[in-house]
Amino acid sequence: MRVISLFSGAGGMDLGFLLAGHEIVWANDFDSAAVETYKYNLEDQNNNKTHITCGDISTLLPNDYAELNKMIPDGDIVIGGFPCQGFSIANVDRNMEDERNYLYLELLRVIEAKNAPFFLLENVKGLENIEKGKVLEMILTDLELTGTKLGGPGYTVYYNVLNSLDYGVPQSRERVIIYGVRNDLVESAKLSLLDNTLHNAPYRKKLLVRPTHSSEGELINDISPHNKIDILYNSWKNDIPIDKDNIILPSYDKPIKHTTLRDAISDLPTDYIHKEDDGIDGLYNHYGTKCKVSLNNRVGNRPTFWEKHSPTIMGRGSGTGGPLIIPHPNAHRRMSIREVARIQTFPDSFIFIGSNSACYRQIGNAVPVLMAYQIARQLFPLRIDIDSNQMIEQEYVEV
Secondary structure (H helix, E strand, O other), rough: OEEEOOOOOOOHHHHHHOOOOOEEEEEEEOOOOHHHHHHHHHOOOOOOOOOEOOOOOHHHHOHHHHHHHHHHHOOOOEEEEOOOOOOOOOOOOOOOOOOOHHHHHHHHHHHHHHHHEEEEHHHHHHOOHHHHHHHHHHHHHHHHHHHHHOOOOEEEEEEEEEEEHHOOOHHHEEEEEEEEEEEOOOOOOOOOEOOOOOOOOOOOOEEEOOOHHHEEOOEEOOOHHHHHHHHHHHHHHHHHOOOHOOOOOOOOOEEEEOHHHHHHHHOOOOOOOOHHHOHHHHHHOOOOOOOOOOOOOOOOOOOOOOOOOEEOOOOOOOOOOOOOOOOOOOOEEEEOHHHHHHHOOOOOOOOOOHHHHHHHHHHHHHOOOHHEEEEEEOOOOOOEEOOEEEEEEEOOOOO
Protein backbone atom coordinates (compact mmCIF):
# COMPACT_ATOMS: atom_id res chain seq x y z
CA MET A 1 0.00 0.00 0.00
CA ARG A 2 1.02 3.62 -0.53
CA VAL A 3 1.65 5.20 2.86
CA ILE A 4 1.42 8.85 3.94
CA SER A 5 3.38 9.29 7.17
CA LEU A 6 2.87 12.20 9.58
CA PHE A 7 4.97 12.95 12.68
CA SER A 8 7.43 10.44 11.21
CA GLY A 9 10.43 11.11 13.48
CA ALA A 10 13.45 9.01 12.59
CA GLY A 11 11.21 6.47 10.86
CA GLY A 12 10.54 3.55 13.22
CA MET A 13 6.94 3.00 12.14
CA ASP A 14 7.76 3.83 8.52
CA LEU A 15 10.56 1.27 8.43
CA GLY A 16 8.23 -1.41 9.81
CA PHE A 17 5.77 -0.69 7.00
CA LEU A 18 8.53 -0.66 4.37
CA LEU A 19 9.85 -4.03 5.54
CA ALA A 20 6.29 -5.40 5.35
CA GLY A 21 6.15 -4.52 1.67
CA HIS A 22 4.49 -1.10 1.70
CA GLU A 23 5.70 2.13 0.07
CA ILE A 24 6.10 5.52 1.80
CA VAL A 25 5.00 8.18 -0.69
CA TRP A 26 5.19 11.22 1.63
CA ALA A 27 6.49 11.82 5.15
CA ASN A 28 6.84 14.80 7.45
CA ASP A 29 8.42 15.80 10.75
CA PHE A 30 9.56 19.09 12.29
CA ASP A 31 12.67 17.71 14.07
CA SER A 32 15.58 18.49 11.74
CA ALA A 33 17.92 15.88 13.24
CA ALA A 34 15.26 13.18 12.98
CA VAL A 35 14.62 14.16 9.36
CA GLU A 36 18.34 13.90 8.57
CA THR A 37 18.41 10.43 10.12
CA TYR A 38 15.32 9.46 8.11
CA LYS A 39 16.84 10.73 4.87
CA TYR A 40 20.15 8.96 5.44
CA ASN A 41 18.59 5.58 6.13
CA LEU A 42 15.32 5.46 4.18
CA GLU A 43 15.50 7.76 1.16
CA ASP A 44 16.95 6.45 -2.08
CA GLN A 45 17.24 2.91 -0.76
CA ASN A 46 16.07 -0.01 -2.87
CA ASN A 47 14.87 2.45 -5.55
CA ASN A 48 11.96 3.36 -3.28
CA LYS A 49 10.23 6.72 -3.59
CA THR A 50 10.32 7.59 0.10
CA HIS A 51 10.62 11.32 0.64
CA ILE A 52 10.41 13.27 3.88
CA THR A 53 9.71 16.99 4.23
CA CYS A 54 11.05 18.89 7.24
CA GLY A 55 8.72 21.50 8.68
CA ASP A 56 5.94 22.37 11.10
CA ILE A 57 2.88 20.65 9.66
CA SER A 58 0.61 23.46 10.89
CA THR A 59 2.36 25.97 8.61
CA LEU A 60 3.56 23.58 5.92
CA LEU A 61 0.16 22.41 4.67
CA PRO A 62 -2.05 24.71 2.60
CA ASN A 63 -5.40 25.77 4.05
CA ASP A 64 -7.19 25.02 0.79
CA TYR A 65 -8.15 21.34 0.48
CA ALA A 66 -7.52 21.28 -3.27
CA GLU A 67 -3.99 22.60 -2.79
CA LEU A 68 -3.38 20.18 0.09
CA ASN A 69 -4.57 17.29 -2.04
CA LYS A 70 -2.21 18.38 -4.80
CA MET A 71 0.75 18.79 -2.43
CA ILE A 72 0.59 15.28 -0.91
CA PRO A 73 0.66 12.29 -3.28
CA ASP A 74 -2.28 9.90 -3.24
CA GLY A 75 -2.03 7.22 -0.60
CA ASP A 76 -3.90 4.20 0.70
CA ILE A 77 -3.15 4.71 4.37
CA VAL A 78 -2.19 7.56 6.70
CA ILE A 79 0.05 6.59 9.64
CA GLY A 80 1.53 8.56 12.51
CA GLY A 81 1.97 9.10 16.22
CA PHE A 82 0.12 12.36 16.81
CA PRO A 83 0.97 14.60 19.79
CA CYS A 84 -1.59 14.53 22.61
CA GLN A 85 -0.47 17.32 24.93
CA GLY A 86 -3.37 19.55 23.92
CA PHE A 87 -5.91 17.03 25.17
CA SER A 88 -4.73 16.91 28.78
CA ILE A 89 -6.55 20.07 29.82
CA ALA A 90 -9.89 20.23 31.61
CA ASN A 91 -12.06 21.39 28.72
CA VAL A 92 -12.85 18.13 26.93
CA ASP A 93 -16.14 19.42 25.53
CA ARG A 94 -14.48 21.69 22.99
CA ASN A 95 -14.72 20.79 19.32
CA MET A 96 -11.80 19.98 17.07
CA GLU A 97 -11.70 23.50 15.65
CA ASP A 98 -9.99 24.58 18.89
CA GLU A 99 -6.65 25.94 17.69
CA ARG A 100 -4.85 24.45 20.68
CA ASN A 101 -5.25 21.07 19.00
CA TYR A 102 -3.95 22.23 15.64
CA LEU A 103 -1.57 19.30 15.19
CA TYR A 104 -4.38 16.77 15.60
CA LEU A 105 -6.53 18.94 13.34
CA GLU A 106 -3.87 18.73 10.62
CA LEU A 107 -3.92 14.94 10.87
CA LEU A 108 -7.68 14.90 10.39
CA ARG A 109 -7.36 17.32 7.47
CA VAL A 110 -4.88 15.06 5.67
CA ILE A 111 -7.07 11.96 6.12
CA GLU A 112 -10.07 13.97 4.92
CA ALA A 113 -8.38 15.70 1.95
CA LYS A 114 -6.79 12.49 0.67
CA ASN A 115 -9.94 10.43 1.36
CA ALA A 116 -7.59 7.77 2.73
CA PRO A 117 -8.96 4.22 2.69
CA PHE A 118 -7.15 3.42 5.98
CA PHE A 119 -5.31 5.03 8.86
CA LEU A 120 -3.12 3.63 11.64
CA LEU A 121 -2.30 5.90 14.57
CA GLU A 122 -0.10 5.44 17.64
CA ASN A 123 0.01 7.17 20.99
CA VAL A 124 1.03 6.67 24.61
CA LYS A 125 -0.95 4.33 26.82
CA GLY A 126 -1.88 7.27 29.05
CA LEU A 127 -4.15 8.61 26.32
CA GLU A 128 -6.67 5.96 27.36
CA ASN A 129 -6.90 7.44 30.86
CA ILE A 130 -6.86 11.21 30.27
CA GLU A 131 -10.04 12.72 31.73
CA LYS A 132 -11.22 9.19 32.58
CA GLY A 133 -11.27 8.12 28.94
CA LYS A 134 -13.33 11.04 27.65
CA VAL A 135 -10.49 12.42 25.53
CA LEU A 136 -9.86 9.13 23.73
CA GLU A 137 -13.61 8.71 23.16
CA MET A 138 -13.69 12.19 21.62
CA ILE A 139 -10.74 11.39 19.36
CA LEU A 140 -12.26 8.11 18.16
CA THR A 141 -15.59 9.80 17.43
CA ASP A 142 -13.88 12.56 15.46
CA LEU A 143 -11.97 9.96 13.47
CA GLU A 144 -15.20 8.09 12.70
CA LEU A 145 -16.75 11.31 11.37
CA THR A 146 -13.71 12.40 9.35
CA GLY A 147 -14.74 13.30 5.79
CA THR A 148 -18.48 13.22 6.41
CA LYS A 149 -18.73 17.03 6.17
CA LEU A 150 -17.47 16.70 2.60
CA GLY A 151 -19.94 13.96 1.80
CA GLY A 152 -17.61 11.07 2.59
CA PRO A 153 -18.76 7.78 4.17
CA GLY A 154 -16.81 8.16 7.42
CA TYR A 155 -14.73 5.45 9.09
CA THR A 156 -15.03 2.34 11.20
CA VAL A 157 -12.53 2.69 14.04
CA TYR A 158 -11.08 0.21 16.53
CA TYR A 159 -8.22 0.46 18.99
CA ASN A 160 -6.32 -1.47 21.63
CA VAL A 161 -3.34 -1.14 23.94
CA LEU A 162 -0.48 -3.28 22.61
CA ASN A 163 2.83 -4.10 24.28
CA SER A 164 5.90 -4.24 22.03
CA LEU A 165 7.23 -7.08 24.21
CA ASP A 166 4.61 -9.35 22.64
CA TYR A 167 6.03 -8.77 19.13
CA GLY A 168 9.67 -9.71 19.59
CA VAL A 169 10.88 -6.39 21.01
CA PRO A 170 13.07 -6.78 24.15
CA GLN A 171 11.21 -3.98 25.92
CA SER A 172 7.94 -3.43 27.76
CA ARG A 173 6.35 -0.55 25.86
CA GLU A 174 2.57 -0.19 25.90
CA ARG A 175 0.96 1.97 23.25
CA VAL A 176 -2.54 2.85 22.08
CA ILE A 177 -2.93 1.71 18.46
CA ILE A 178 -5.91 3.09 16.51
CA TYR A 179 -7.05 1.47 13.27
CA GLY A 180 -9.53 3.00 10.83
CA VAL A 181 -11.02 1.77 7.56
CA ARG A 182 -13.28 3.86 5.32
CA ASN A 183 -16.85 2.64 5.66
CA ASP A 184 -17.29 1.83 1.98
CA LEU A 185 -14.32 -0.57 2.21
CA VAL A 186 -15.14 -2.43 5.42
CA GLU A 187 -16.40 -5.56 3.66
CA SER A 188 -13.69 -5.74 1.01
CA ALA A 189 -10.99 -5.11 3.63
CA LYS A 190 -12.10 -8.29 5.43
CA LEU A 191 -11.82 -6.75 8.87
CA SER A 192 -11.74 -9.93 10.94
CA LEU A 193 -8.93 -9.27 13.40
CA LEU A 194 -11.20 -8.33 16.29
CA ASP A 195 -10.64 -9.46 19.85
CA ASN A 196 -14.04 -10.47 21.21
CA THR A 197 -12.60 -11.73 24.51
CA LEU A 198 -12.47 -8.23 26.04
CA HIS A 199 -16.03 -8.43 27.35
CA ASN A 200 -15.83 -5.49 29.76
CA ALA A 201 -13.83 -3.22 27.46
CA PRO A 202 -15.23 -0.23 25.55
CA TYR A 203 -16.99 -1.36 22.37
CA ARG A 204 -14.26 0.08 20.15
CA LYS A 205 -11.45 -1.67 22.08
CA LYS A 206 -11.42 -4.78 19.94
CA LEU A 207 -8.41 -4.40 17.67
CA LEU A 208 -6.41 -7.63 17.55
CA VAL A 209 -2.79 -7.87 16.47
CA ARG A 210 -1.86 -11.44 17.34
CA PRO A 211 1.17 -11.68 19.65
CA THR A 212 4.18 -13.54 18.31
CA HIS A 213 5.89 -13.71 21.72
CA SER A 214 4.76 -14.49 25.26
CA SER A 215 6.14 -14.91 28.77
CA GLU A 216 4.74 -18.46 28.57
CA GLY A 217 6.16 -19.01 25.11
CA GLU A 218 7.14 -22.59 24.37
CA LEU A 219 9.61 -21.77 21.60
CA ILE A 220 13.02 -20.12 21.92
CA ASN A 221 14.14 -18.15 18.89
CA ASP A 222 17.77 -18.80 18.03
CA ILE A 223 17.86 -15.54 16.09
CA SER A 224 18.36 -12.42 18.19
CA PRO A 225 16.03 -9.45 17.67
CA HIS A 226 18.76 -7.37 16.01
CA ASN A 227 19.78 -10.18 13.67
CA LYS A 228 16.15 -10.67 12.74
CA ILE A 229 15.63 -7.02 11.86
CA ASP A 230 19.00 -6.91 10.06
CA ILE A 231 17.85 -9.75 7.80
CA LEU A 232 14.69 -7.85 6.88
CA TYR A 233 16.45 -4.49 6.47
CA ASN A 234 19.32 -5.78 4.35
CA SER A 235 16.90 -7.71 2.16
CA TRP A 236 14.79 -4.59 1.63
CA LYS A 237 17.72 -2.22 1.16
CA ASN A 238 19.55 -4.43 -1.31
CA ASP A 239 16.42 -5.79 -3.01
CA ILE A 240 17.38 -9.42 -2.46
CA PRO A 241 15.11 -12.34 -1.52
CA ILE A 242 15.06 -13.47 2.11
CA ASP A 243 16.25 -16.97 2.96
CA LYS A 244 13.20 -18.06 4.93
CA ASP A 245 15.19 -20.87 6.52
CA ASN A 246 17.05 -18.19 8.48
CA ILE A 247 13.88 -16.98 10.17
CA ILE A 248 11.75 -18.98 12.61
CA LEU A 249 8.09 -18.75 11.71
CA PRO A 250 5.87 -17.79 14.66
CA SER A 251 3.14 -20.05 15.93
CA TYR A 252 0.26 -18.01 17.31
CA ASP A 253 -0.89 -21.04 19.32
CA LYS A 254 2.61 -21.53 20.73
CA PRO A 255 4.31 -18.12 20.73
CA ILE A 256 8.04 -17.56 21.05
CA LYS A 257 9.37 -16.72 24.49
CA HIS A 258 9.82 -13.03 25.29
CA THR A 259 13.24 -11.66 24.40
CA THR A 260 15.67 -10.20 26.95
CA LEU A 261 18.46 -7.68 27.22
CA ARG A 262 20.91 -10.54 26.85
CA ASP A 263 19.32 -11.37 23.50
CA ALA A 264 19.48 -7.74 22.46
CA ILE A 265 22.83 -6.24 23.51
CA SER A 266 25.13 -8.79 25.15
CA ASP A 267 27.42 -9.01 22.09
CA LEU A 268 28.18 -5.27 22.10
CA PRO A 269 31.41 -3.96 23.70
CA THR A 270 31.18 -3.45 27.45
CA ASP A 271 32.41 0.14 27.20
CA TYR A 272 31.55 2.99 24.86
CA ILE A 273 33.66 3.45 21.75
CA HIS A 274 35.18 6.82 20.89
CA LYS A 275 33.24 8.84 18.37
CA GLU A 276 36.26 8.97 16.08
CA ASP A 277 36.11 5.16 15.92
CA ASP A 278 32.45 5.19 14.83
CA GLY A 279 31.82 2.69 12.04
CA ILE A 280 34.89 0.52 12.65
CA ASP A 281 33.94 -3.14 12.25
CA GLY A 282 30.43 -2.01 11.33
CA LEU A 283 29.63 -0.68 14.80
CA TYR A 284 27.86 2.69 14.78
CA ASN A 285 26.58 4.99 17.53
CA HIS A 286 28.01 2.91 20.39
CA TYR A 287 28.67 5.96 22.57
CA GLY A 288 26.44 8.07 24.73
CA THR A 289 25.74 10.11 27.80
CA LYS A 290 28.33 10.75 30.51
CA CYS A 291 25.62 11.04 33.14
CA LYS A 292 26.69 8.79 36.03
CA VAL A 293 24.61 5.84 37.15
CA SER A 294 22.93 6.24 40.52
CA LEU A 295 20.63 3.30 41.11
CA ASN A 296 17.38 4.01 42.90
CA ASN A 297 13.67 3.53 42.31
CA ARG A 298 13.24 6.61 40.14
CA VAL A 299 12.44 6.44 36.43
CA GLY A 300 15.69 6.28 34.47
CA ASN A 301 17.70 5.07 37.48
CA ARG A 302 16.18 1.68 38.13
CA PRO A 303 18.52 -1.29 37.62
CA THR A 304 18.24 -3.44 34.51
CA PHE A 305 18.94 -7.16 34.29
CA TRP A 306 20.40 -9.38 31.58
CA GLU A 307 17.71 -12.05 31.85
CA LYS A 308 14.81 -9.61 31.76
CA HIS A 309 13.47 -7.24 29.17
CA SER A 310 14.13 -3.52 29.15
CA PRO A 311 11.80 -0.94 30.65
CA THR A 312 10.33 1.60 28.25
CA ILE A 313 12.93 3.58 26.30
CA MET A 314 11.86 7.21 26.59
CA GLY A 315 12.38 10.24 24.38
CA ARG A 316 11.41 12.70 27.07
CA GLY A 317 13.61 15.74 27.47
CA SER A 318 14.56 18.76 25.42
CA GLY A 319 17.43 19.08 22.99
CA THR A 320 19.53 20.61 25.75
CA GLY A 321 18.28 18.74 28.81
CA GLY A 322 18.27 15.33 27.20
CA PRO A 323 16.11 12.21 27.67
CA LEU A 324 16.36 9.83 30.61
CA ILE A 325 18.67 6.95 29.66
CA ILE A 326 18.43 3.66 31.55
CA PRO A 327 21.50 2.03 33.13
CA HIS A 328 23.41 -0.82 31.52
CA PRO A 329 22.80 -4.21 33.23
CA ASN A 330 26.37 -4.06 34.57
CA ALA A 331 25.51 -0.67 36.13
CA HIS A 332 28.89 0.85 35.16
CA ARG A 333 27.34 3.32 32.70
CA ARG A 334 24.12 4.18 30.92
CA MET A 335 23.00 2.59 27.67
CA SER A 336 24.68 3.73 24.49
CA ILE A 337 22.77 5.11 21.51
CA ARG A 338 23.27 1.80 19.70
CA GLU A 339 22.05 -0.21 22.67
CA VAL A 340 18.78 1.69 22.98
CA ALA A 341 18.44 1.48 19.17
CA ARG A 342 18.72 -2.30 19.42
CA ILE A 343 16.16 -2.35 22.22
CA GLN A 344 13.85 -0.44 19.84
CA THR A 345 14.77 -3.03 17.15
CA PHE A 346 16.42 -0.66 14.70
CA PRO A 347 18.92 -2.37 12.36
CA ASP A 348 22.62 -2.10 13.26
CA SER A 349 23.31 -0.30 9.98
CA PHE A 350 20.60 2.29 10.71
CA ILE A 351 22.75 5.30 11.66
CA PHE A 352 21.44 8.09 13.88
CA ILE A 353 22.48 11.66 13.14
CA GLY A 354 22.75 14.55 15.61
CA SER A 355 23.95 15.21 19.13
CA ASN A 356 23.76 12.46 21.74
CA SER A 357 20.54 13.97 23.13
CA ALA A 358 19.06 14.28 19.65
CA CYS A 359 19.84 10.63 18.85
CA TYR A 360 18.46 9.36 22.15
CA ARG A 361 15.32 11.44 21.63
CA GLN A 362 14.78 10.12 18.10
CA ILE A 363 15.03 6.54 19.32
CA GLY A 364 12.88 7.07 22.41
CA ASN A 365 10.11 8.71 20.40
CA ALA A 366 10.03 5.96 17.77
CA VAL A 367 7.68 3.02 17.35
CA PRO A 368 9.75 -0.19 17.70
CA VAL A 369 10.43 -1.47 14.20
CA LEU A 370 9.48 -5.11 14.81
CA MET A 371 6.21 -4.03 16.43
CA ALA A 372 5.43 -1.77 13.46
CA TYR A 373 6.29 -4.65 11.10
CA GLN A 374 3.86 -7.02 12.81
CA ILE A 375 1.10 -4.41 12.83
CA ALA A 376 1.67 -3.68 9.13
CA ARG A 377 1.72 -7.31 8.02
CA GLN A 378 -1.24 -8.42 10.16
CA LEU A 379 -3.62 -5.50 9.71
CA PHE A 380 -2.79 -4.67 6.10
CA PRO A 381 -2.18 -7.97 4.26
CA LEU A 382 -3.82 -6.39 1.23
CA ARG A 383 -2.88 -3.93 -1.42
CA ILE A 384 -5.15 -1.75 -3.51
CA ASP A 385 -4.99 -2.12 -7.27
CA ILE A 386 -4.98 1.49 -8.47
CA ASP A 387 -6.76 0.72 -11.74
CA SER A 388 -9.54 -1.50 -10.41
CA ASN A 389 -9.71 -0.14 -6.83
CA GLN A 390 -9.83 -3.77 -5.66
CA MET A 391 -8.16 -5.29 -2.61
CA ILE A 392 -5.52 -7.89 -3.46
CA GLU A 393 -3.84 -10.30 -1.07
CA GLN A 394 -0.15 -9.62 -0.45
CA GLU A 395 2.50 -12.05 0.79
CA TYR A 396 4.64 -11.30 3.84
CA VAL A 397 7.67 -12.93 5.42
CA GLU A 398 6.95 -14.17 8.93
CA VAL A 399 9.48 -13.33 11.64
